[in-house]
Amino acid sequence: METTPCDLRWPAGGATRVPYRVFSDPAIYQMEQEKIFRGPIWHYLCLTVEVKNPGDIRTTWIGDTPIIVTRDENGELHGMVNRCAHKGALVCLKERDNKKSLTCVYHAWNYKLDGQLRGVAFQKGVKGKGGMPEDFDVSKHRLQPIRVSVVAGIVFGTFSDEAPPLEEFLGDRITAFLKRNMDHPLKILGTHSQMIHNNWKLYAENVRDSYHATLLHTFYTTFKVNRLDMDGGIILSEKKWHHISYSKRATLDAAAEYTSAEVHSAKYSSELDGPQLLQAWDGFDDQITHSIQTIFPTLVSQLTLNSLAVRFVVPRGVDKTELYWVFLGYETDTPEQEKMRVMQANLTGAAGLVALEDGCINSFVQRGTRGSDDKASFIEMGGKLAESNESSRATEAAVRGFWHGYQTIMGFHE
Template sequence: MEAAEALVDWPSEGITRVPFQVFSDQEVYDREQQRIFRGPVWQFLCIEQDIPEPGDVVTSWMGETPVIVARDHDGQVNAMVNRCAHKGALVALKSKDKVKNLTCVYHAWSYRLDGRLRSIAFQNGVNGKGGMPEDFDVEAHRLQPVRVQVFCGLVFGTLSDETPPLDEFLGPRMGAFIQRNFGRPLKVLGRHSQIIHNNWKLYAENVRDSYHATLLHTFYTTFKVNRLDMDGGIILSDRKWHHISYSKRATFNLDKEYLTAEVHSAKYGAKHGESALEGPELLDAWEEFDDGITHSIQTVFPNVVFQFTLNSLAIRFFVPQGVDKTELKWIFLGYERDTPEQSKMRIMQSNLTGAAGLVALEDGCINEFVQRGTVGSGRRAAFIEMGGRVAESNESSRATEASVRGFWHGYRDIMGF
């Protein structure tokens, strides 16, 4: 692997400047696969509801590395690289399956649900001829194991022995907020998947960028779902790379910027208070927690997002598929204790934000605009100084790019840039 300093000449201003090169450079992308996705970080793989019973299997990804997650016959959750120990073929071919064992279709090498090799076809040859050498040891060949930890029904994996325990990786405030949203028995309400034509890091920036949310997502602003003049704040983890952005719909203090700014008349198209919905029930909500938070976006480095908007609870999991292509997977959730009416409301609100809704549509477009605009940009860099030049928590304002700077702080550290 080429030295980091030879790959990227990072501007001296540090995390307030991001060289556009990192969004389209193949060597940078290859280094990310090694240092991040196969490195010492925990990555979201699936939810326990995907594998409720022994024999249940799902496939997932850690960067470009295919992964199997399985519940074995003892009820234990296991993960392993989806690559046969014989010739490297995929072993699990379905996104979800129920099996007794995992068997490669190429040469019928068969594995237990913890990845250990149980048998191979014709190990002793045919009619006393051929077969494996006498010293062939079944125990010496298995699917590459992935370390697994489960927290609040969320299954995380890592390929590195150096990754600290999950609670240490998350930190206390991040762990507590996950517990807030996912600490009750969950049920799956729906799923979406979409391809966005941009580098994965542009989406990682986007979900940390509270600055754009009040400008690009005009529906949120017009109908007071999430605005910068609501009470709220930004919380960064100790290593800066995870974050929480939150707002409180009930404590709303109208800022004149929304009334007088040129962007208001140019983009919103209607004077403040004139817009109305034909189906206002879309924005009906009940108070679910006693902290007043009605909108939150939480990220865990490198590529998972936990969303709570009104009463819509969702996981967004984004998988790099090349320097300019990313698959964005959505899991929409409710709680087992929900009434049918509450489940219906969650689904309705989820359709606002998901792949068929306004928010995902707008983010997908704008990230592609940045991807296209930055290709071939030479030594030019993004300017990221809204709210200052540091990556620090701020629980009095979300008019800041502190969380974006925090992502780059963690990224540069793990990448060696």
């Protein structure tokens, strides 16, 4: 059943103007669950390394719908809604598990790892009395399946039969860069999550906003981790929905005029008491030392020096979002390389030296836009189009790309 269409009319200017109402309207939030999260879109579910063995189980989310990912005894991956076919209770309660079947604790309905119902407690009743009616057919009851597909060690899922093949949804350049970072034997180094007090789309904007890092993340600027006076660029997918932002630490232009004039944290030379935090090795031949890659709507793949991570957000209401972090290494890393990755993980995350500012600033926007449904943001840094620019990251092109996709899926028109 579809939600009632919203009466929102998008302001003139398309993706350069975003009505603040989209961050606070419960009706729009419900529309998003139907059109985006249960629509023809591929969503991050988990990593294949989390479900690599037969019987492995991983619970996750698509929007506000709980999901189970399993690997069965034949090695096949399955995705299904974490909702018993009997009375709707959660079937899997742990984030990770390994079992031969799935059993709902409420009435012990038992399912195969592909979601098919195996059996029902007291199906024949007790002492010939009660039980299911004679026409009850186990084969006609199962956990609701979803489509799953894998690229670069990432399991994606969708409710829709109309979603195109996954790599077509991503596009060639996005797929290739995702494989650059992630298509290796992965090893999970650590995980955590945090609640941020803002609408999920504000975080989606934030990770596509390439030029705020020089201004807001003063640690990056001061210690020359990621700055706009490094060579870098923005790549948008063919559909504009996904993006890559990258920079090259070795090509810092120390003479850039704006640095000393406009960015306070770039004026001074500072040293760390623990300089090993920023020691790194060249993991790739292209000189890229920092990259943020987004997959519409909620996935981020991040490489900062040698700190590799995926982040994904789960909406927890119109003004609350859970942000998950999974820090990664490669199985081929030496002990020294793994130690460096773990050390650099301190740059980001809920208590990191950098990313805590994003959770804070997004809540400022949530609070600042509340009660201003008739107003809109102004997104014209770098022009008015959503297009790639591999000569400058002083642009909001990727932000405009997100809103282009959002308008398209939601059906909001000027």
